[in-house]
Amino acid sequence: MNDLPRGYKVGTAAAGFKKAGRDDLGVILSEVPAVCAGMFTTNAFKAAPVLVCQETLDLGGPVRAVMANSGLANACTGDEGMANCRRSREMVADVLGVFHGQVLPMSTGVIGAQFDMAAWERAVPQIGASLGSKGAEDFVRAFMTTDAFPKLLSRDVRLSGGTIRLTGMAKGAGMICPNMATMLSVVLTDAAVDGRAWQDMFHRAVSLTFNRVSVDGDTSTNDTILGLANGASGVSAVRQEDVILLQQALTEVLGTLAHMLVMDGEGATKVMHIAVTGAKNDADAEKVARTVGHSQLVKTAMYGRDANWGRIVAAVGRSGASFRPQDVRVSLCGVELFRNGQPLAGDFDEQLREPLEKQDIYMEISLGGGDGCYTLQASDLSHDYVSLNADYRS
Amino acid sequence: MNDLPRGYKVGTAAAGFKKAGRDDLGVILSEVPAVCAGMFTTNAFKAAPVLVCQETLDLGGPVRAVMANSGLANACTGDEGMANCRRSREMVADVLGVFHGQVLPMSTGVIGAQFDMAAWERAVPQIGASLGSKGAEDFVRAFMTTDAFPKLLSRDVRLSGGTIRLTGMAKGAGMICPNMATMLSVVLTDAAVDGRAWQDMFHRAVSLTFNRVSVDGDTSTNDTILGLANGASGVSAVRQEDVILLQQALTEVLGTLAHMLVMDGEGATKVMHIAVTGAKNDADAEKVARTVGHSQLVKTAMYGRDANWGRIVAAVGRSGASFRPQDVRVSLCGVELFRNGQPLAGDFDEQLREPLEKQDIYMEISLGGGDGCYTLQASDLSHDYVSLNADYRS
Numbered sequence: 001m002n003d004l005p006r007g008y009k010v011g012t013a014a015a016g017f018k019k020a021g022r023d024d025l026g027v028i029l030s031e032v033p034a035v036c037a038g039m040f041t042t043n044a045f046k047a048a049p050v051l052v053c054q055e056t057l058d059l060g061g062p063v064r065a066v067m068a069n070s071g072l073a074n075a076c077t078g079d080e081g082m083a084n085c086r087r088s089r090e091m092v093a094d095v096l097g098v099f100h101g102q103v104l105p106m107s108t109g110v111i112g113a114q115f116d117m118a119a120w121e122r123a124v125p126q127i128g129a130s131l132g133s134k135g136a137e138d139f140v141r142a143f144m145t146t147d148a149f150p151k152l153l154s155r156d157v158r159l160s161g162g163t164i165r166l167t168g169m170a171k172g173a174g175m176i177c178p179n180m181a182t183m184l185s186v187v188l189t190d191a192a193v194d195g196r197a198w199q200d201m202f203h204r205a206v207s208l209t210f211n212r213v214s215v216d217g218d219t220s221t222n223d224t225i226l227g228l229a230n231g232a233s234g235v236s237a238v239r240q241e242d243v244i245l246l247q248q249a250l251t252e253v254l255g256t257l258a259h260m261l262v263m264d265g266e267g268a269t270k271v272m273h274i275a276v277t278g279a280k281n282d283a284d285a286e287k288v289a290r291t292v293g294h295s296q297l298v299k300t301a302m303y304g305r306d307a308n309w310g311r312i313v314a315a316v317g318r319s320g321a322s323f324r325p326q327d328v329r330v331s332l333c334g335v336e337l338f339r340n341g342q343p344l345a346g347d348f349d350e351q352l353r354e355p356l357e358k359q360d361i362y363m364e365i366s367l368g369g370g371d372g373c374y375t376l377q378a379s380d381l382s383h384d385y386v387s388l389n390a391d392y393r394s
Numbered sequence: 395m396n397d398l399p400r401g402y403k404v405g406t407a408a409a410g411f412k413k414a415g416r417d418d419l420g421v422i423l424s425e426v427p428a429v430c431a432g433m434f435t436t437n438a439f440k441a442a443p444v445l446v447c448q449e450t451l452d453l454g455g456p457v458r459a460v461m462a463n464s465g466l467a468n469a470c471t472g473d474e475g476m477a478n479c480r481r482s483r484e485m486v487a488d489v490l491g492v493f494h495g496q497v498l499p500m501s502t503g504v505i506g507a508q509f510d511m512a513a514w515e516r517a518v519p520q521i522g523a524s525l526g527s528k529g530a531e532d533f534v535r536a537f538m539t540t541d542a543f544p545k546l547l548s549r550d551v552r553l554s555g556g557t558i559r560l561t562g563m564a565k566g567a568g569m570i571c572p573n574m575a576t577m578l579s580v581v582l583t584d585a586a587v588d589g590r591a592w593q594d595m596f597h598r599a600v601s602l603t604f605n606r607v608s609v610d611g612d613t614s615t616n617d618t619i620l621g622l623a624n625g626a627s628g629v630s631a632v633r634q635e636d637v638i639l640l641q642q643a644l645t646e647v648l649g650t651l652a653h654m655l656v657m658d659g660e661g662a663t664k665v666m667h668i669a670v671t672g673a674k675n676d677a678d679a680e681k682v683a684r685t686v687g688h689s690q691l692v693k694t695a696m697y698g699r700d701a702n703w704g705r706i707v708a709a710v711g712r713s714g715a716s717f718r719p720q721d722v723r724v725s726l727c728g729v730e731l732f733r734n735g736q737p738l739a740g741d742f743d744e745q746l747r748e749p750l751e752k753q754d755i756y757m758e759i760s761l762g763g764g765d766g767c768y769t770l771q772a773s774d775l776s777h778d779y780v781s782l783n784a785d786y787r788s
Binding site: 042043044045046075076077078080081110111112220221296297300301303304306309310313314316317318319323325328338340341342343381382383385386387389390 | 436437438439440469470471472473474475504505506614615690691694695697698700703704707708710711712717719722732734735736737775776777779780781783784
């Protein structure tokens with residue numbers, strides 16, 4: 001199930017950007033032009049590959065390839081970084097035999113350091129030689145950094161005209177020493193879709209999944225997610241019912257990848273599933289979910305398996321959302337703890353001892369005042385997080 | 395220098411709110427009515443004593459006493475908590491022989507648990523018995539929780555009519571298991587001031603000091619700072635030049651207390667002094683300072699003595715402030731690292747090795763586009779922070 005959809009080929013290379021002897025450059029070629037959608041970091045310091053992807057997608061044409069390297073992020077590298085990004089893209093385009101304006105670059109790794117273009121010269125021919133002999137997992141391994149496991153999955157979807165495949169690949173949600181890394185993801189399908197419809201579907205799926213996970217609240221300079229649809233299956237998703245099926249499958253694939261990212265957040269031992277309802281509007285619900293999910297005190301309590309509901313209530317209270325305190329209700333692992341401005345009766349330490357040992361922790365927060373809602377998945381905060389992020393260079 | 399200004403007396407008691415045998419209730423009596431100013435948590439879940447203080451100050455009259463307990467926060471305790479707060483205040487007022495509406499309560503400790511009123515019955519007579527035999531440090535020790543050291547200082551100020559004293563006392567900036575604690579602070583002076591002028595002075599001083607420190611970004615339900623001026627010195631601060639001197643001294647006293655709070659933040663090993671200039675306005679500068687100061691990645695890098703400027707730049711980039719990326723400049727410990735969208739040349743690891751060993755770490759961030767500025771003091775994020783907040787109840 002982890003093979004590629006039809007019409008895609010992968011090649012990889014060991015460029016030695018940071019360490020010798022491991023594949024750190026991966027390329028996906030679509031044998032036919034593909035429609036493409038992308039979403040990028042909101043950080044004001046966008047890495048060179050993010051800027052190049054954005055200008056490419058702004059032109060609105062079809063694309064032929066995605067290239068991704070680990071080891072160097074090509075971020076905060078100024079004009080030289082932009083020139084190196086374009087040059088490396090030309091080299092890859094040449095070996096693939098496609099127009100360079102149809103290749104989308106992604107990078108992750110150390111920021112502030114420039115590419116060694118000689119390493120690119122040596123590596124790119126390996127891409128040509130290995131093209132078609134590699135699979136989705138090889139591509140994922142080429143852009144992994146501190147990820148504990150490769151994140152990919154495929155799903156076949158039966159549409160009215162036949163079966164299409166979706167393959168999603170992603171790397172690392174934690175930001176990583178010595179500077180930081182990045183969330184990179186690519187989703188491929190061989191369905192035939194209208195470009196504009198694909199972009200709508202893709203944005204909807206990302207906003208419901210990747211935009212609702214948090215490891216440490218930090219947004220990297222390189223975050224990129226790309227979706228390619230090349231139509232190579234000959235099966236179209238144009239009829240309303242097929243679009244709905246494809247939307248659903250796409251959201252599920254991205255949702256599973258997003259969950260994997262949180263599970264593999266740096267040092268994470270838990271995934272908190274924070275569901276906020278009863279807010280004045282969705283924006284208020286999001287404020288509450290993010291304040292709780294980013295709270296160091298909530299995160300450390302969950303790491304410590306501590307039924308410390310006061311920290312959740314306090315985070316709700318400082319979120320800036322509008323609500324009446326006496327209407328707020330909080331449940332942890334299905335046990336209602338707080339209502340009418342005070343704790344309910346019960347030995348919560350005892351009741352929650354076992355549920356808090358589990359990996360997935362469910363928090364339900366109702367503000368009791370409207371139909372705004374939001375869900376967020378967030379990791380806990382552990383000793384290992386501090387070690388990974390403080391001690392890596394020592 | 396740590397004695398009280400004229401006209402104030404302290405009494406303490408061991409009520410056993412959480413642990414037996416230590417003073418956990420302190421009272422300050424002003425022998426004459428004092429003008430009072432207060433600032434409180436912005437958390438929507440305000441503890442009972444915060445609500446009682448606010449309604450008292452809203453009436454605008456003079457006050458006679460401050461009472462503070464540790465062990466129980468009386469937060470998230472609903473109507474019963476409000477009734478208990480009022481009842482305990484009446485008991486203290488009776489033993490002091492003042493009107494209960496002139497006593498300001500503060501609490502810190504476990505949230506969600508109700509007071510044992512029998513403990514108050516036993517404790518309050520001790521207040522009467524010890525009144526006048528205790529000092530500022532005894533009061534501080536009664537409301538300390540996990541603080542590593544008592545935080546207090548006094549300063550004598552020569553005004554045109556004579557010398558007045560300011561005494562500042564504070565406790566714990568980190569929020570503390572098993573639920574959370576609180577920043578509580580009281581500043582006393584024997585200067586004679588106009589009530590409205592004192593409030594202005596006080597708000598200005600707090601906004602420049604206590605509102606510019608951060609340990610973990612969490613705002614407790616109980617944060618309270620009170621300022622009393624009783625005029626017992628007979629020296630007035632009404633003339634413009636005296637007001638300026640008093641304002642300056644008040645800001646210095648609160649600034650020193652605020653610095654102590656960050657130094658003693660839970661598990662803190664560093665104080666980051668983050669200065670942002672060149673912003674479109676002060677609000678934008680504050681956004682940048684808080685995003686950098688709350689970034690887990692910046693905090694762990696400082697804990698690890700890591701010259702990891704990319705994390706600072708990335709935090710600036712996601713702050714939401716408006717600026718042109720190429721105009722941003724970043725210095726760490728006086729060494730300029732980043733300019734024109736790229737790192738400057740230099741072996742920063744080597745240059746910053748020694749400066750990053752120091753306790754105080756200076757970060758200067760210029761956005762290059764206006765005269766908005768802000769400064770923030772924030773602690774780092776250490777293994778001990780995680781231990782204190784995750785393992786306390788195990």
